[in-house]
Amino acid sequence: MSVDASAPGARAAADGTGRRPEVPAQRAGRRGRAPLSENKKAERRLGWLLCAPAALVMVLVTAYPIGYSVWLSLQRFDLRFPDQREFVGLENYVTVLTNEFWWTAFGVTALITVVTVAVELVLGMGLALIMHRTLVGRGIVRTAALIPYGIVTVVAAFSWRYAWTPGTGYLANLFGDGAPLTERASSLAIVMLAEIWKTTPFMALLLMAGLALVPEDLLKAASTDGATGWQRFTKVMLPVMKPAILVALLFRTLDAFRVFDNIFVLTAGGNETSSVSMLAYNNLIRGLNLGIGSTMSVLIFLTVAVIAFVFVKLFGTAAPGSDDSERR
Amino acid sequence: MADIVLDKVGKRFPDGTVAVRDVDLEIADGEFVILVGPSGCGKSTTLNMIAGLEDISSGELRIGGQRVNDKAPRDRDIAMVFQSYALYPNMTVRENMAFPLRLAKLDKETINSKVEEAAKVLELTPLLDRRPANLSGGQRQRVAMGRAIVRQPKAFLMDEPLSNLDAKLRVQMRTVVSRLQKQLGTTTVYVTHDQTEAMTLGDRVVIMRGGAVQQVGPPQELYDHPRNLFVAGFIGSPSMNFLHAAVQDGKLRTAVGDVPIGDRIRRGLEAGDAPRELILGIRPEHFEDAELVDDDTRRRGLEFEAPVDIVESMGSDKYVYFTVEGERASAAELEELAADAGADFSGGGAGLVTRLSAESAVREGESRRVWFNLEKIHLFDPSTGRNLTLHEGRSSGALAD
Numbered sequence: 001m002s003v004d005a006s007a008p009g010a011r012a013a014a015d016g017t018g019r020r021p022e023v024p025a026q027r028a029g030r031r032g033r034a035p036l037s038e039n040k041k042a043e044r045r046l047g048w049l050l051c052a053p054a055a056l057v058m059v060l061v062t063a064y065p066i067g068y069s070v071w072l073s074l075q076r077f078d079l080r081f082p083d084q085r086e087f088v089g090l091e092n093y094v095t096v097l098t099n100e101f102w103w104t105a106f107g108v109t110a111l112i113t114v115v116t117v118a119v120e121l122v123l124g125m126g127l128a129l130i131m132h133r134t135l136v137g138r139g140i141v142r143t144a145a146l147i148p149y150g151i152v153t154v155v156a157a158f159s160w161r162y163a164w165t166p167g168t169g170y171l172a173n174l175f176g177d178g179a180p181l182t183e184r185a186s187s188l189a190i191v192m193l194a195e196i197w198k199t200t201p202f203m204a205l206l207l208m209a210g211l212a213l214v215p216e217d218l219l220k221a222a223s224t225d226g227a228t229g230w231q232r233f234t235k236v237m238l239p240v241m242k243p244a245i246l247v248a249l250l251f252r253t254l255d256a257f258r259v260f261d262n263i264f265v266l267t268a269g270g271n272e273t274s275s276v277s278m279l280a281y282n283n284l285i286r287g288l289n290l291g292i293g294s295t296m297s298v299l300i301f302l303t304v305a306v307i308a309f310v311f312v313k314l315f316g317t318a319a320p321g322s323d324d325s326e327r328r
Numbered sequence: 329m330a331d332i333v334l335d336k337v338g339k340r341f342p343d344g345t346v347a348v349r350d351v352d353l354e355i356a357d358g359e360f361v362i363l364v365g366p367s368g369c370g371k372s373t374t375l376n377m378i379a380g381l382e383d384i385s386s387g388e389l390r391i392g393g394q395r396v397n398d399k400a401p402r403d404r405d406i407a408m409v410f411q412s413y414a415l416y417p418n419m420t421v422r423e424n425m426a427f428p429l430r431l432a433k434l435d436k437e438t439i440n441s442k443v444e445e446a447a448k449v450l451e452l453t454p455l456l457d458r459r460p461a462n463l464s465g466g467q468r469q470r471v472a473m474g475r476a477i478v479r480q481p482k483a484f485l486m487d488e489p490l491s492n493l494d495a496k497l498r499v500q501m502r503t504v505v506s507r508l509q510k511q512l513g514t515t516t517v518y519v520t521h522d523q524t525e526a527m528t529l530g531d532r533v534v535i536m537r538g539g540a541v542q543q544v545g546p547p548q549e550l551y552d553h554p555r556n557l558f559v560a561g562f563i564g565s566p567s568m569n570f571l572h573a574a575v576q577d578g579k580l581r582t583a584v585g586d587v588p589i590g591d592r593i594r595r596g597l598e599a600g601d602a603p604r605e606l607i608l609g610i611r612p613e614h615f616e617d618a619e620l621v622d623d624d625t626r627r628r629g630l631e632f633e634a635p636v637d638i639v640e641s642m643g644s645d646k647y648v649y650f651t652v653e654g655e656r657a658s659a660a661e662l663e664e665l666a667a668d669a670g671a672d673f674s675g676g677g678a679g680l681v682t683r684l685s686a687e688s689a690v691r692e693g694e695s696r697r698v699w700f701n702l703e704k705i706h707l708f709d710p711s712t713g714r715n716l717t718l719h720e721g722r723s724s725g726a727l728a729d
Contacts, residue, residue, distance in 0.1 A: 220381050221414035223401040224485075225428035225475070235427075239418035 066301065072294035079288035092295040101279065102296070108188065109275040113256040116195045120252055121245075123196070124203030131204065132211045149201035157265035160194045164266075184271040191273065194262045199255065203248050210244025211237070243315065250311040254304055276300050330392030330482040331357045332378060332515060337387035339373050339539075347373040348539045350387065358513045360506075362530035364520055365562070366668035370539035371519045372487055378517060379485050380404050392482055402431075407476035411488040413468045415460040421447075421471050422456040428479045446478045449508070466497045473508065483515040490525065502528060523563050527551070535559050537664070553723040557713035558661040560609050560706060566647065566681045567665075570657040573608040573707070580707075582608050583654030584632040584680075584700065590725075593707065593716055606716070607657045609706035612647070615682035617690060618697035629701045637679065639692050648690050650680040650698065659710040701725075 036044070076088045096102050127145055134141045148156065163171040166179045180186040214237050222232045238245070260277040267273045269282065280300060284293025332355040339348040348370040355361045363371040376382035378389060380401035389397055396404050407428070415424050422443055429439040447453045450470045460468055469489060476484055489505070490498045506529055509516050520526055526533045527547040535542040535550065535558070543555045547563075554560035560568050573580040573587065575597055580587040587608065589597070596602060618631050632652075640647040682698060690696050703725035707716040717723045 215412060215414065217410045217412045217414040218416065220376075220379075220401075221408065221410060221475075222416075222427075223381065224379055224404075224406060224408040225479075226402040226431040228402065231431060236416060239416070242418075 069294045069297050069301075072290050073298045075291050077289070077291040077294075079290060088291070092291050093299075096292060096295050096299065101274075102276070104272050105274045105276045105279040108273060109257060109259065109277075112188070112192055112195065112259055112275065113253060116192050116199070116256050117249060117252050119192075119196050120200045120203045121249065123200045124207050124248070127200060127204035128207035128211055131208055145204060146201045148198050149205075151198070153198060153261040154265055156198055157194055157262045160190065160197075160262075161266050164190055181267060182271065184273060187267045187271060187273050191259075191262050191266055194266065195256065195259060198262075199252065203252055206248035206251065207241070207244060210241040210248070213244060214240045246311060246315055250308065253307055253311070257304055257307065258300065276303075330515060331355060331359075332483060332517065333388075333390040334374075334378070335388040335390070337374070337377060337389055338385050339370070339377060339382065340385040346539055348377070351536075351541055353534060353541065353544065355515060355517065358515055360509050360516045360518065360529065360531045362518045362520060362526040362533045363536060364523060364526035364533055365536035365542075366664065367521060368538075369536040371521075371536050373539075374536070375485050375487055375517060375519045378483075379406055379408050381408075405482045407479055407481040407484055409472045409476050409484065409486040409489040411491050413460075413472040413492075415468055415471055415475075417460055420457050420459055421452060421463070421474075424460070424471055425452075425474045425478050428475065432479070442478045443474075446474045449477070449511075450474050450504075465493055466501065469493060469501060470504075473505070477508070477512065477514075480512075481514070483517065484509070486516065486518045488520055489518075491520070491522070498525075505529065524565060527563065533563075535562060537661075553718060554706065554715055555718060556661070556715055557607060557609075557659055557708040557710075558665065560708070560715065561662060561665045564611060566612050566683075568609045568611050568706070569680050569682075570662060570708075571608045571610070571652075571680075572655040572657045573606040575602075575604050575606060580606065580608060583652040584634075585630055587630065587702065587705070589707075592719065596716060603709050603711060605710060607659060607662075607708040607710050609708060610700055611704065612681045612683040614701040614704040615680075615684060616699050616701075617684045617688035618699045620685055620688060621699045625701075626699060628703055629699050631697055631699045633695055633697045634680070635695050636690055636692055639690055641686070643686065645686050646684045646688055646690065648682045648684050648688075648696075650682065650696075652680055657710070659708070659713060661713045 073092055074087060074089060075085060076091070077085045131138070131142050131145060161181065163169040164180050166172045172180065175186075178186075180190060218236055218240065219232055222236045227235065258277050259275045260281065263269060263273060263275050263278050264281075269275075269278045274282070276296065277300065280293055280296035283289045283296060287293070332353075334351050334353040334355075336350045336352060337348065338346070338350055340346050351370075351374060353361075363374060365371050373382055377384050378391075380396070380399060380403075384397050388395055391404060391406070416427065419427065425443045425446060426439050429442060434442075443456075444453070447456055450473060452467070452470055452474055455463060455467060455471075460471065463471065469492075472489065486505075490501050493501060502525060505518075518525075518529060520529075530547060532544060533547050533550055534544045537558050543550055543559045545553075550559055550563050554563065557570075561570065571582050571584065573582045575581075578589065578594055580589060616625075618626075621629075634650040634652050637649040637651050639649075684690060684698075705717070705725055706723055708714065709716055715723065717725060
């Protein structure tokens with residue numbers, strides 16, 4: 001074993017990447033536990049070496065762009081006036097954060113996020129329960145429920161747009177003879193509807209995995225203990241599923257906050273229906289203002305990071321000891 | 329508290345399989361009844377039907393004189409203990425035990441005092457604020473029992489509650505369950521696949537096979553007077569020895585010698601359609617080292633000589649395994665029992681398990697004379713499994729007139 005591992009270790013040391021793998025091994029040894037044997041160290045080194053290519057790719061495709069955006073966000077950099085490029089510190093942030101368009105878009109995004117995720121959670125839970133409980137034609141039910149998720153978002157968005165277009169769309173005249181996509185409230189509602197229609201199956205899929213974690217005996221016990229169907233759901237199922245629900249909420253919230261395609265196709269951001277992603281796109285790609293656009297991207301990134309952080313904190317306190325009982 | 333009556337209760341699943349057929353059973357108020365049988369015999373399905381967790385396909389179920397076929401589990405006022413304990417992982421021990429009371433909308437003080445009381449009985453008081461994940465298997469099991477008893481239900485239903493415990497703890501919890509049941513006097517239906525549990529715990533034992541009840545009775549009666557081959561083989565550890573026996577000239581030719589038969593059985597065997605081949609059953613404790621048998625006793629049995637295979641000294645007595653010549657007994661029941669035990673029933677050839685006195689000087693490898701009691705043997709019809717020595721419910725050996 002040690003012979004096997006030392007060979008790649010030596011090679012790694014020769015090309016200069018060998019240092020990184022050794023660090024965690026030493027640290028773990030110092031943390032009070034019994035010092036690692038040579039064998040274990042070699043094994044650990046091999047483990048890090050095996051991860052290294054993936055880690056390197058991650059650095060190249062994510063860390064570098066993120067770092068570069070941050071760097072761009074600190075500069076005045078408009079491609080239309082490339083000569084005026086200069087380092088301006090946080091000036092771009094002040095510009096964006098004091099701009100009413102940014103806050104309007106932020107509000108729109110937050111509204112879409114909260115409403116769609118809440119509705120998706122309820123509908124997704126219902127769908128998950130149906131898929132979990134169905135005895136007849138389980139395969140067909142599941143396939144049917146998942147179809148919207150299988151359609152490309154832009155394609156789905158176009159079909160919604162045509163459906164609401166006056167004159168040709170079959171939904172356009174549902175509420176009088178206006179053009180729903182030309183008014184703010186109705187177009188936001190349609191954007192949310194399209195989002196919900198599209199991603200509820202995903203929510204249901206994640207929740208169904210959570211449902212499978214609830215032991216059948218627990219529900220039987222609850223019903224002999226005198227619980228009604230609703231009480232079984234709220235007092236037994238939901239608490240046991242809490243980790244799965246949080247995962248589903250996290251994924252969907254992060255996704256929903258970056259909403260772009262549906263708005264792009266349905267309203268193109270007209271009538272103050274832009275999301276923050278739309279705004280960033282407009283500044284960055286259409287306006288060619290790399291500084292302001294990057295600033296917006298960084299702000300979106302920070303918001304998403306905060307959301308993720310809050311959820312991960314919630315995981316920590318979710319169902320204490322639940323992992324122990326699941327392992328049983 | 330109430331009696332439970334199963335009146336021709338049956339369960340047929342949508343795909344046509346019959347899990348339970350026409351079970352008739354009257355469980356008296358306060359009685360402790362065990363449902364026992366190999367896996368797949370329908371015992372758990374029967375229990376689930378009593379609990380209301382499984383629909384009843386046919387027949388009627390009455391609890392306390394009331395038909396409850398169509399009542400939801402929550403309206404039947406029964407408490408159930410599961411093999412997996414089914415404790416709510418998100419609640420503390422106290423909350424787990426209080427759960428049924430909270431659902432019954434009792435006031436806080438009553439709930440508290442009831443939980444404390446049950447916790448005291450089961451010695452759970454120091455654990456009340458822990459969560460199930462932080463308890464040992466035995467403690468979880470006690471919490472599950474506690475959750476059942478706080479409510480003072482009409483009946484306890486227990487589905488293999490001790491099967492997940494290790495052997496030592498299981499024996500210990502057996503007495504706890506038994507004592508608790510006697511203390512509370514609550515009607516209890518207990519499902520197990522372990523015949524030792526069945527023998528030691530119940531007032532009455534119901535032996536099931538393939539969805540049908542084989543025999544119902546107090547443990548000793550099932551042991552002494554098994555109605556058929558299946559019951560005889562299932563009850564007892566080590567189990568009864570089964571030998572092939574051929575009827576010839578009014579005698580039974582077996583691997584342990586020619587066994588004389590009494591008039592009543594002979595008359596039965598003289599009928600035209602009577603089987604010519606029988607299965608002879610002898611329990612291990614009905615053998616004895618021939619040297620240790622006095623003349624009076626000797627007359628009531630037969631002796632044979634066989635090579636000693638293995639001697640297991642238990643201190644109080646000796647389990648001695650003999651190899652005997654001759655055909656193996658075969659019947660559907662025996663194969664089923666063997667499959668359930670996960671082993672071949674008698675190994676290759678016909679092996680005999682005997683329980684001899686500790687004083688016996690028997691040694692491995694030698695050939696030894698062994699006596700067995702003719703009054704205690706059973707004869708079975710291999711095709712139907714019926715016990716032919718049974719007369720008016722009692723078994724009286726092969727010599728009965």
